[in-house]
Amino acid sequence: MRSLSINDADFAQKFRRIVEDRRESGSDVAGQVASILRDVRSRGDDVLVELTQRFDQHTLSSDSDWSITPGECKAAFDGLDTGLRDALQLAADRIRTYHEAQLPEDRDYTDDAGVRLGARWQAVDAAGLYVPGGRAAYPSSLLMNAIPAKVAGVKRLAVVTPTPKGAVNPLVLAAAHIAGIDEIWRVGGAHAVGALAYGTGRIKRVDVITGPGNAFVAEAKRQLFGVVGIDMVAGPSEILVIADGNNDPDWIAADLLSQAEHDPSAQSILITDDEAFSRQVEDRIDVQSSMLATKSVAQKSWQDHGVIIVVDELAQSIALANELAAEHVELAVEDPSPLFDGIRHAGSIFIGRHAPEAVGDYVAGPNHVLPTGRRARFSSGLSVLDFMKRSSFIELDEAALRAIGPAAISLAEAEGLPAHAKSIESRLK
Amino acid sequence: MRSLSINDADFAQKFRRIVEDRRESGSDVAGQVASILRDVRSRGDDVLVELTQRFDQHTLSSDSDWSITPGECKAAFDGLDTGLRDALQLAADRIRTYHEAQLPEDRDYTDDAGVRLGARWQAVDAAGLYVPGGRAAYPSSLLMNAIPAKVAGVKRLAVVTPTPKGAVNPLVLAAAHIAGIDEIWRVGGAHAVGALAYGTGRIKRVDVITGPGNAFVAEAKRQLFGVVGIDMVAGPSEILVIADGNNDPDWIAADLLSQAEHDPSAQSILITDDEAFSRQVEDRIDVQSSMLATKSVAQKSWQDHGVIIVVDELAQSIALANELAAEHVELAVEDPSPLFDGIRHAGSIFIGRHAPEAVGDYVAGPNHVLPTGRRARFSSGLSVLDFMKRSSFIELDEAALRAIGPAAISLAEAEGLPAHAKSIESRLK
Incomplete structure (x- = not known):
């Protein structure tokens, strides 16, 4: 963890280093991914069989090795305990409602010169969603990717997800049932992304690919940008919490750890105008993190990437926040309005002391797929627009x-x- | 030129080959571009000086070697003949009006659960526009890129453009004056794109880069996607004209040639239900093209990439058009409505016999930067949204x-x- 004061002699330099540090995957991955994609393009399903055997120890032979049916998803949903089923359903309903209001309006008018002009929005024909296996197999993420596509009107929604040693996550299947996924393919990695983009014998190609994944998946999407539409180049998750000294340090510590527990590369940053408070938060992070089941990840993230910045006045945090252009920004202060008004670059903003970022991950409604690595300067969270395109017309x-x-x-x-x-x-x- | 009938035994196969043929730049360019970008990132302005000397025979030394001032742009505008000045101004006004109506609306509401939710759109801080030198130095293109950025509210608009042997195009400067460009840098190529993305001593970095360019420029943008926002991976231009036999073959021939004259890699496709008409168009293309100042380019494009498809009924053209997902689609038929209703994938649609695509290039109002290479399946023409981003918020x-x-x-x-x-x-x- 790095601790800075805005009054440090070398503050500008240190802060610049934090801003510039993108924590991205190295270019060694790029070459491997390019070669996998070429291979999938020329040899199709055979490559999927080989690599799924190698990376997931899963044999793709019969139809049920290859894919999971909507019936299996429904069974998984029915098998959930009621509390969890209701929670998933509440999340899905709130996400759907928020995204329905994003649907763009068509235009069609004739101007003074007698020219008819307009724009017509239509959904893409097919979308592919990447759903990670293992630790990061999040049903919430499936909902956040699939529901905007459905709301946009996409007719065919295909999921790819690795099932290491054949293991499937029932919660993910239940979410697929709620979201109305049409196909689930049991393949993961860069090769699965390639299959969605180019099509293979089994998997028909799609027009847009979204969803989180490891460095290989992210790089595959980046390389395929232009062959298909993609949502975003996503990096490790980030939170910036701006907090005054009147917060419960336990709350703020939990918020910072909720980001840190995602990934050792995740980054949690606290800006406060109260140095004593910052030390309390630091202490609470030590105590809380030692009790977490996600302790090792959370502690590593906080140690390697955590930052505390002490400023003289909270107004100074606006300029810093705009430089950081963080994925998530919490405003845990008495009067959040001036900060909210001043922040130009942020993926999503959480306003007030009772808006922990975690509600946005699940049930608030707005999308949790958000720009990372300072990309909030120029890009937006996932929305129905990512699954639609506009044709202009002139008569x-x-x-x-x-x-x-x-x-x-x-x-x-x-x-x-x-x-x-x-x-x-x-x-x- | 290839001539197909929908009744050919191997029609499906031949048509598939036309659809799959993307006419993209090869991957040999990718390595060179990656190395140029690395170089610009580490050595900045020195690389710009070296490469501008090598490729443009232009020496970057004094301030006026490096950049063109707003004053020079105004002088170029004042020096234009009145007709041309009025034409540029009409184009700018119509483009501005069309794009102003694209400005998205913010949302801010409190739902039944008492959760305040919303989305706030803001412009990026700075945008960079690539303007090609030489043959493709189009003032219309500068207007089409710069005006949406200005309408979006971008504060800093920087143009990069090569000035081979120091030569500048007064029409481009005049357009820059009308569009309110803040900076014009006399550099071009992949290195200029890298300078915009990473920043150098002279050129401050931007958040979004748009604008057309050669294969090196396009590849540089592709590689920098994620470091900055980019508009689109752009390939050679395309037109699909769907025409019945009641058109003047001269009009349709001119429309096909207007696309062909852009670039030897451009593609012009005619679909008609009247074979005799198709032969008349072919003849008129031969006659007209031989008289064009752009003859060599237009003839090469038509020879290498031109296609005529004869169908039994125009309704069959809908499925073909959706497969082709062309940048421009003209509907030169008696009743365009059923075709217009059926077309799902197209960059821009020109409706009726009096809507040649060329009006869309200049003065209609909608953007002429449109998805090529079948990308209309998943992407849209340039708009104010390319220069804005959305932050969601939750309270x-x-x-x-x-x-x-x-x-x-x-x-x-x-x-x-x-x-x-x-x-x-x-x-x-």
Whole structure:
């Protein structure tokens, strides 16, 4: 953990280092991923069989080795205890409601020149969702990826997920049932992403791929950007908590640890105007983390990437927050409004003392797939727009072309494109 | 040029080959670009000086070697002949009006559970626009990239453009004046894109990079996706004209050539239900193209990539158009409505006999930066959204947390994330 004061002589330099430190995967992964993708593209299912055997010790032979049916998902859902089923359902309902209001409106109008103009939004035909296996097999993540796609109107939703030694996570299947997933393929890794992008004998190709994964999965998506649409290059999770001294240090410690327990590369940052409070939080982190089942991950993340910054006044935190452009920002202060107004770059903002980031992970409604690694400067959380695209349209009659066509002819000629000019001229003769 | 009939025995196979043929840059470029980007990142301006000398024979030494001032842009604008100035201004005004209506609305509401939820859109701080030099130095392209950024509210707009042997294009400078560009840097190529993404001594880094360029520029943008936001991986331009036999073949020939004259890799496709008409169009293409100043490019594009498909009924063209997912689609038919309704994948659609694609390139208003290479299946033309990002926000008081928090605790425990659960539990004690 690094401890900084805004009054340190070398504060600017140290803070710059924190901002620049992206904690991304190295380029050694890039070469391996490129080779896997080439292989999947040329040899299809055979490569999936080989790599699934090697990485997951799972043999893809019969249909049930390859995929999990909607019936199995329903059975998993029915088998959950009531409390968990209700919790999943509440989460799904709230996520759906929030995302339904994101649906964009079409435009269609005729302007003063007589030109009909507009834009029409439509869903992509098919989307693929990556769902990690093992520790990071989160049903909440499946809901957060699948529901916006369904709300957008995507007809075919295919999940790929590794099932190491054949093990499946019933909670993930239950979430797939709630979300209405059409296909679940028992493959993971960069090769599964390649299969979704290029298609194989078994798996038909999709148009958009979303969902979290390890460094190989993230790199595969990055390399396939343009072949398919992808949601985002995602890095390790981050939280920035801005807190005054009147918080319960236990609450703030838990918030910082909730991010740290995700991943040893995750980053938790506290900015406060109260140095004594910052030491209390540090103590509570030590105590709490020692009791967590996720202790080793949380402690490693906090040790390696945790940061506490003490400022003179909370107003100074605005500029720092905008430099950090963090995935999650909590405003645990008496009057959050001035901070909220000043923050330009953040994935999601949690306002007030009773808004721990964890509610946003599950049940608040907004998407928990958010830009990491300072990408909130230029990108947004996952939304229905990631599963839709817009076609513009233009209709003219002869009068409308006569009104605006001559200007286009002038510009086409000036740009040295005579066929452009002729295509308009010939219609105005 | 390839000529197909939907009744050919091997039609499906031939059509598939046309769909799959992406005409993209090879991966040999990828390695060179990666090395240039690494170099720019570590050595900054020195690399720009070296490569600008090598590729553009332009020496970057004094300030005026490096950049073009807003004053010079204004002088270029004032120096244009009135007709051209008015045409540029009409184009800018119409583009601005269309894009202003794209500005997204913020959301801020409190739901039944007492949870305040919302989304706030804000512009990125800075955007960089690539403007090609030489043949493809199009002022229209500068307007189409810069105006949406300005409408979005971007404070700093930096253009990079190569000026081979020091030559600048007055029309591009005039467009920069109209669009309100803040900085113009006289560098081009992958190194210029790298400078925008990473920043150098002279050029401050930006958050989003848009604009067309050659294969090196496109590959640089692709590799930098995630370091900055980019608009799109752009390939050669395409048009699909769906035309019945009642069109003037001269008009349709000019439309096909207007795409072909852009680039030897551009693709023009005609689908018609009238074989005799298709032969007339072919003849008119031969005659017209031989008279064009852009003859060599247009003829090569048409020879290598042109396609004519004859169908039995125009309704069959809908499925073909959706497979092709072309950048531009013209519907030059008696009743365009059924075709328009059926087309799901297209960058921009031009409706009716008096809507040649060239009006969309300049003055119609919608953006002419559109998805190519079948990417209209999953992506959209450039818009103000490419220069903005959305932060979600969540505010709860104790009662609201009591309403939805317990479900989040259940899910966090089921996912094995105890600090998540504790961050909520400790607030509900």
